Amino acid sequence: MTLLISGGAGFIGPSLIDRAARDGHDAIVIDNLSRGRREHLGAPTLLIKADLAQASSVEHAASALGGRRIDEFWHLAANSDIPAGVEDPSVDLRDTFLTTFHSLLLAERLGVRHFFFASSSAVYGDQGSTRISEELGPLLPISNYGAMKLASEAQISAAAESALGRAGLYRFPNVVGVPATHGVLLDFVRKLKSNPLQLDVLGDGTQQKAYLHVSELVDGMWFASRRQQARREVFNIGPADDGVSVQWIAQQVCARVAPQARIAFGQGKKGWVGDVPRFRYDTARLAALGWRPTLDSSAAIVRAIDEVARQEGV
Ligand SMILES: NC(=O)c1ccc[n+]([C@@H]2O[C@H](COP(=O)([O-])OP(=O)(O)OC[C@H]3O[C@@H](n4cnc5c(N)ncnc54)[C@H](O)[C@@H]3O)[C@@H](O)[C@H]2O)c1
Numbered sequence: 001m002t003l004l005i006s007g008g009a010g011f012i013g014p015s016l017i018d019r020a021a022r023d024g025h026d027a028i029v030i031d032n033l034s035r036g037r038r039e040h041l042g043a044p045t046l047l048i049k050a051d052l053a054q055a056s057s058v059e060h061a062a063s064a065l066g067g068r069r070i071d072e073f074w075h076l077a078a079n080s081d082i083p084a085g086v087e088d089p090s091v092d093l094r095d096t097f098l099t100t101f102h103s104l105l106l107a108e109r110l111g112v113r114h115f116f117f118a119s120s121s122a123v124y125g126d127q128g129s130t131r132i133s134e135e136l137g138p139l140l141p142i143s144n145y146g147a148m149k150l151a152s153e154a155q156i157s158a159a160a161e162s163a164l165g166r167a168g169l170y171r172f173p174n175v176v177g178v179p180a181t182h183g184v185l186l187d188f189v190r191k192l193k194s195n196p197l198q199l200d201v202l203g204d205g206t207q208q209k210a211y212l213h214v215s216e217l218v219d220g221m222w223f224a225s226r227r228q229q230a231r232r233e234v235f236n237i238g239p240a241d242d243g244v245s246v247q248w249i250a251q252q253v254c255a256r257v258a259p260q261a262r263i264a265f266g267q268g269k270k271g272w273v274g275d276v277p278r279f280r281y282d283t284a285r286l287a288a289l290g291w292r293p294t295l296d297s298s299a300a301i302v303r304a305i306d307e308v309a310r311q312e313g314v
Helices: 012-022 056-065 082-087 090-110 144-161 184-194 214-227 246-257 284-289 297-311
Strands: 002-006 026-031 046-049 072-075 114-120 166-172 174-176 198-201 211-213 232-236 262-265
Touching (some): 002 090, 012 214, 026 056, 046 056, 056 090, 082 090, 082 144, 090 114, 090 144, 114 144, 114 214, 144 166, 166 214, 174 297, 184 297, 198 246, 211 297, 214 284, 246 297
Parallel strands (some): 002 072, 166 232, 174 211
């Protein structure tokens, strides 16, 4: 098969390409390289540079593909800077929603029947200590990013009734690993590299979230996508634990990168407006199919700290 992966030159895309390659499949990437990098992709991977927020990208990508058969569309392109989307709602309208809208038009244009989407726990909003299952509703996101992910799910669901044969909606927790392009570990490692004596943390460090290693995330998505029977399926993909605190993560990063550093916490339970300080996933649906991650949140973090530190040369 050939997979078309939007946003595939970022953090998660390269691991998905590797996972598909293990089963003998090729990938083609569409990315505007706003955050992604050509160097993240192996030499054989074709890269089409296009801004999927623009309607013209549909024609551009279709002609760059030159009639090549595409079997599956994996839509990963989105804004990854949630605070930036809170400051300016047009960021998520463009990069999180319109990329979905145009990816669907492109899938239809290419006759692709299978569409898989990188959604997020952000669609659930702030549910406190409730263990969140896929059945939960109504969904009331608290960030523009979460709102545009939910709108994207809705748009994909509607397309599944007409153009698409099958839509898989995968709600990720926080994902860690390399090549890191954003996120708490990269932020902490870079801060400590520039000042090994102090680590400034957004919020009071009590935020507690679940973390999944990128190798396991792509494995879980791949597993679910190979078994999909229904026209639409939604899965939480993550560890079953209650997550780890930002304070604990800060301590682990300091221990690896700058043991002398003092950790300076900010005020308030949230790192930024729209931050969900605590969430707990119910992962029973995917577990019932036979998949669960082997690393819990803490093991995923410890492994990824070392990977990110090496990426940053420390
Ligand atoms: N990393 C996480 O913790 C996490 C958690 C939940 C959901 N997700 C979702 O997974 C997907 C992949 O995330 P990631 O961590 O690899 O992020 P990333 O920023 O590394 O990758 C996203 C890619 O999309 C590209 N892109 C952005 N806007 C685009 C546009 N208008 N046109 C074309 N390309 C565009 C970027 O250049 C980048 O390469 C995203 O949809 C993200 O929302 C990630």
